[in-house]
Structure formats: structure tokens, C-alpha cells
Amino acid sequence: MAGVQAVRKGWGAPVGSLTQLGTVRLGKRTDNNTPAIKDFVPLAGLDDLVFGGWDIFEDNAYAAAKNANVLKPELLDKVKPFLKKIKPMPAVFDQNYVKLISGPNVKTAGTLMDKAEALIADIAEFKKANKCDRLVMIWCGSTESFTKPTATHQTLASFEKGLRKNSKDIAPSQIYAYAALRSGVPFANGAPNLTHDIPALLDLARDRGLPVCGKDFKTGQTYMKTLLAPGIKARMLGMNGWFSTNILGNRDGEVLEDPGSFKSKEETKLSVLDQILQPKLYPDLYGDLYHAVRINYYPPRGDDKEGWDAIDIFGWLGYPMQIKIDFLCRDSILAAPLVLDLVLFLDLAHRAGMKGIQEWLSFYFKAPMTAPGLYPEHDIFIQLMKLKNTLRWMKGEELITHLGLEYYD
Numbered sequence: 001m002a003g004v005q006a007v008r009k010g011w012g013a014p015v016g017s018l019t020q021l022g023t024v025r026l027g028k029r030t031d032n033n034t035p036a037i038k039d040f041v042p043l044a045g046l047d048d049l050v051f052g053g054w055d056i057f058e059d060n061a062y063a064a065a066k067n068a069n070v071l072k073p074e075l076l077d078k079v080k081p082f083l084k085k086i087k088p089m090p091a092v093f094d095q096n097y098v099k100l101i102s103g104p105n106v107k108t109a110g111t112l113m114d115k116a117e118a119l120i121a122d123i124a125e126f127k128k129a130n131k132c133d134r135l136v137m138i139w140c141g142s143t144e145s146f147t148k149p150t151a152t153h154q155t156l157a158s159f160e161k162g163l164r165k166n167s168k169d170i171a172p173s174q175i176y177a178y179a180a181l182r183s184g185v186p187f188a189n190g191a192p193n194l195t196h197d198i199p200a201l202l203d204l205a206r207d208r209g210l211p212v213c214g215k216d217f218k219t220g221q222t223y224m225k226t227l228l229a230p231g232i233k234a235r236m237l238g239m240n241g242w243f244s245t246n247i248l249g250n251r252d253g254e255v256l257e258d259p260g261s262f263k264s265k266e267e268t269k270l271s272v273l274d275q276i277l278q279p280k281l282y283p284d285l286y287g288d289l290y291h292a293v294r295i296n297y298y299p300p301r302g303d304d305k306e307g308w309d310a311i312d313i314f315g316w317l318g319y320p321m322q323i324k325i326d327f328l329c330r331d332s333i334l335a336a337p338l339v340l341d342l343v344l345f346l347d348l349a350h351r352a353g354m355k356g357i358q359e360w361l362s363f364y365f366k367a368p369m370t371a372p373g374l375y376p377e378h379d380i381f382i383q384l385m386k387l388k389n390t391l392r393w394m395k396g397e398e399l400i401t402h403l404g405l406e407y408y409d
């Protein structure tokens, strides 16, 4: 929110945002026709955006930003009047799903269905008060405990019965997703929790003509992984080990100290390599891969995360080699442009009549949601091609295959 305001005022540049800085080539390479994405498709402009949200803490957005200590004080002071006005609405929270934090700003009355209705009322009130034409909701809340779909999640009827009966199978993020979809609002999940990746909510999204996507923003170590692993595989180099470890000291790191929340994260982080390297297709190269991911909470670093990777690969005749990565990154600085892009693209998809899972937005996620039975595409360059081709397709432009034979006729 602070970043969008800074960009609007000219105090900063939207670095890392494809919607704000990216281009899309149209036609042949010789045509020299490469418009900016935001000129090519009718995205909402930054000046038209307003923000709202829920949190279990009462801090307004300025107090929260000050506490998070990501932005420099000079910038924070400038955005203070804007951020101070954004106050979180009382949250729907359940400590069984996020064990290590608790806060006072929560809805307590009634059943889970009553809480869902209260969220629906919050959404309607926000829309009215801010005179919005359209809304998008994105889950940027804490990582909830790892869960698998149960019978409650299978149909909309069983889910709604679960809401009325206070089923323990329903996580808070699922109640927000349900409220968004019931309100006609597209929904994305930036965290690794199950949330709307269940038949009940996917059916609801399709029935209401709403686009959805998830899970878990691809920002730091997994982003590096999906840059490097496809390149190693492209050259048919082998791999027998990839050890990833992180230190981070923000509230996300604190929540991930709980084994249940960490398990959600571990699942999305581990799935990536297997799907990129395809060990079943290449057992000699990747059949014995040892892949481990660790996250350690280390308060002195705050939001400045450090991610190490030790990668053991082998080449011609099986000779071993090593690669080391030490990525000194900033968690929220990497995540913010992704949140903005997803909101703008989901709004576009909604207006374009696209509904259900938006695979073309896989580019943004560690564990992209896909249709049942379909494996996700993790290679970031394939994801980018898919995204840009979807924009071309939306506008009736020719898709780019990169075959290139036409230049040599």
C-alpha cells in the first residue's frame, strides 16, 4: 500500500512489477512492436486503487509498517498521512491454525457462518464507502497450519454446513475466500495454506464467474530455484542434492517456527524441484536427489532474509560439481510488486470473463494451482511465456511460439 502511494506521488519506482514495467512483443521480431503491458491491456490505473483489509492487531497501516521496519523512515514519514487512514477491520481468526500469535482485533460472535456473513457485510460496506466499481481480495495473512481437504471441503453444501456447525476443518483463510466469492470478488492466495484449493470453493468461483489463483508468492529462494533448476535440466546435467536454508526475523518467520505452519511452507517449497526435474523421466540424472528446506527464525535480521543454497550437481561421466547461492534479499520488497500485479491481473481476468483457476498467473506462485490431474508448470520462463501469450490471446493477437522459421523462408 505504501509502495503504491509512493509510486503515485513519484517518490519511488515500481521495480519488480510486470504490470507497471513489463512489455509484450506483438508480431514478428522485425515489426518492432513492443507495447507496455499496461498500455496493451486495459489494467486499472494505480490512481484508481483504494485499500482495505483485516488484521488481528489494531495497528493502522502506518503503525504496522513502522513496526515491520521495512521502509526507510524518510519514505515512511511521507506516506504516513495516507497509511494512517487505513485501519484493519476485525479479523476472523482461529489460533488452532496460527499458533504463535494472537491479537485483540477479532470477530467473536456467532458461528463460522455468522463470521462469514460479517465479512460479507465488511466487503459491501467498504465498497460503498469507497465508491468502488470492483474489488479483488488477496490473502497476505500468516501461514496457517498444514491441512488436507476433508469431506467438509468437497461440496459447497458440505462446506456451508461446516460453517453453520463450526467445523474444525474450516480455516479462517477459507472463510475469507468464501466471503469474497459470495460477494462476487476474485480471490488470490499468497500463502501456502490450503484456503480455496478445495472443490467447494473452486465450484463456487466457477459458478459465480470469478477468477482465482494461488498459492504462496514465489519471491526469494524458490524464485532462485525456478531460475536455476530449469537451466541445469535443460543441459541434462545431473543433480544429487539441493539443500536450502533461510534465516529471517519478521513476523512471518516467527509464525513459521510452529511445525504446523512450517509444514504448509515446506510442502510448497519442496514440490518445485520434483516437478521441474521430472525424476521419473530422468532417473539416472535426478532419481537419487536429496532435497531439504529449512527456515530459521532469527530476529536480528528482521525482514532482511538470507537464503543459502548448496547444490550438488554432476556432469559428463558423472564428475561432481557444486553451486552455492547466498541471496541477501528483502522479503516484503520482493513480495509487494507481486501483490500489485496479481490484483490488477485478476481484475482484468474478471472483466475478460475468465473464471476458475488462472493458470497463466502461475508465474507468481511457488505452488501454482492447476486443474485436477494436471501437474503445475514451475519453470519461470515457461510461466512468463504463458502469461504473455494469455495477454495476446485476450486481445486477439497472434500467439508467439518462438519457432522462428518465418525469418528464414
Ligand SMILES: NC(=O)c1ccc[n+]([C@@H]2O[C@H](COP(=O)([O-])OP(=O)(O)OC[C@H]3O[C@@H](n4cnc5c(N)ncnc54)[C@H](O)[C@@H]3O)[C@@H](O)[C@H]2O)c1
Pocket (backbone or CB within 6 Å): 054, 055, 056, 057, 091, 092, 093, 094, 098, 101, 103, 139, 140, 141, 142, 143, 144, 172, 173, 190, 191, 192, 216, 217, 218, 219, 220, 250, 251, 252, 255, 330, 331, 332, 334, 335
Ligand atoms: N516475500 C514474502 O513476503 C512472502 C513470500 C511468499 C509467501 N509469503 C506469505 O505471505 C503471508 C504473509 O507474509 P508476511 O511476511 O506479510 O507476514 P506478516 O506476519 O508480516 O503479516 C501477516 C499478517 O496476517 C495477520 N493475520 C494472521 N491471521 C489472520 C487472520 N485470520 N485474519 C486477518 N489477519 C491475520 C497477522 O496478524 C499479520 O499481521 C505468509 O503466509 C507468508 O508465508 C510471503
